[in-house]
Amino acid sequence: MRLRPTALTATLPFLLVAGLALAQSTTKPEPRSPDGKRYLAQPLVTKIYVADPSAHVFNGKIYVYPSHDVDAGIPDDDLGNQYAMHDYRVLSMDRPGGPVTIHPVAIDVKQIPWASKQTWAPDAAYKNGTYYLYMPARDKQGVFRIGVATSKSPTGPFKAEAQPIRGSYSIDPAVFTDTTGESYMYFGGIWGGQLQRWSKGSFDPNAGDTDLKQDDRPALSPKVARMSADMKQFAEPPRDVQIVDEAGKPLLGGDHDRRFFEAAWMFKRAGKYYFTYSTGDTHFLAYAIGDNPYGPFRYTGHILSPVQGWTSHHSIVQFQNRWWLFYHDTQLSNKNHLRSAKMTELTFNPDGTIRLIDPFKK
Template sequence: MKKEARYLVPGDYMADPSVHVFNGKVYIYPSHDWESGVPENDNGDHFNMKDYHVFSTDDVMHGEVTDHGVVLRVEDVPWAGRQLWDCDVAFKDGKYYMYFPMKDRNDVFHMGVAISDRPEGPFTPQPDPIKGSYSIDPAVFRDDDGSYYMYFGGIWGGQLQRYRDNKAVEHPSLPEGDEPALPGRVVRLADDMLEFAEEPKPVVVVDADGKPLTASDPHRFFEASWMHKYNGKYYFSYSTGDTHFLCYATGDNPYGPFTYQGVILTPVVGWTTHHSIVEYKGKWYLFHHDCVPSNGKTWLRSLKVVELEYDADGKIITIDGGAE
């Protein structure tokens, strides 16, 4: 379905939006694409990604979008190496917790935590990354019982293939063909929101027969996890990366398994997209990005939003991403 979409920050290149409703407003937490002058590669080195901004609005499709400025920089983080990729923010007991992936000085991704008294920041980072953390794309979900879960993981530049059973391996590899696809991860957060409360677990996406999607399936997980609930069901959504879909699967608990349901967004113009799904004022919205405004220049990305709809059975109606 072709729907009206809106570019949210036309004056800058922002991507990977994580979106939440705090204090009656929509807050957008994106990554920030800067040209680095490095040739394009799968590690994302052509994007400098040296800081985060926060944006807010009270009218998603037509209202003013406020830029609250830079809220965290690479140089603010004591353990920093480089590259602030996709982040997310959660609220608990009067504090806002920003979870961010960053490469340490050995070029290995870990998850950091930064804290603020306000949703618009600025955020003050903790001195060390979360113990046992790895890979990229944290998405934090608050369940109805008050528990918080982080979904994370990304293949290739996201380094997920370097780990098995939460331990780094000497020889990274990816499954192939009819082997089960490499899954993302989910972990419950500790009460203080600063550590993992358990060992991360695989997020398995299965077909209608209960079999895990294979590595060759164009709808298998690649990166960009998101979790939301609709009519009591858990909707796990994700990017398929090199096949350029946003897909979703549903389950009965935060750990899954999740049964594959379909495509949310067909391919956009540009590299792999990234998204979040949020309800605001009785409507559902899909936030994502594409590369149309940059005219393909190193695939610099721009934030978009489009209204999301469900059918009577709770199926998400597929949106046309615009790529030919």
């Protein structure tokens, strides 16, 4: 027996075609940069602007400690006054690519007794049941210092120490704990980070607003200090982190594609110490390799090509036998002071060198 076609079966092909057309018309186009490039990765979160992502694995989860960008209506300048961040928010995820949680305010600048403004790029650490948040900010005299706050939770709230770390200055703390159990803080940043004003051992407000402008002399060095047992102070005076070329000579101030600018980050792999950093005004992430946490570190190459936006600030973490690079760009805002954190996988060549990442798709 043959069934007579109904109105529904007669119109079914039309409905399928119409549905396909509707699906195609509502598919969002792939985001592109102002010059038409496709982004390699998408922002971790879109509800707030976060930058300078310091990632750590605690209790089998990924926690990201970024700076929290806000729009204060301040024009861009070389000293970074437009970066008027005033609190910290922690991000967390169970796995790369999974949902990202934005946690409540971990601490506000008003809760840091010694600080006045500009809570810039932080870092975090864990030891003996306590989580530590390391925070650069301007003190009451406008000088950048680095303080610490503690919590029993990786997401806070954190309680700040009454005073900054003794002997600390400049910006961008990064705390690395070696397999020996010793922890070290790497820090420093030129231009708005004020490192050039400490070149003679004490703060000189007349030392200049950028670097020392001595292109034919060794570049300004980032600093390193071993941390005390309680993780709240330096156990020794800070010393220079020397970055050298293939011949073992210090990189020069004029070598803008390779010299240190800001954003130190240390990790260890296969017994080697990888000191990574931003070149600043040339917008690369670079790395140098050494045999101990103090260096010297031999310049080896770039990690990440320039992103959309002025700054590059990153972290690198291993999660379940894979390595990940966290970085930021200005995809969502097209404004240098409103940035978005991203992540992408980091891969190594057989000789331990890092494969260069392009933040845009080919």
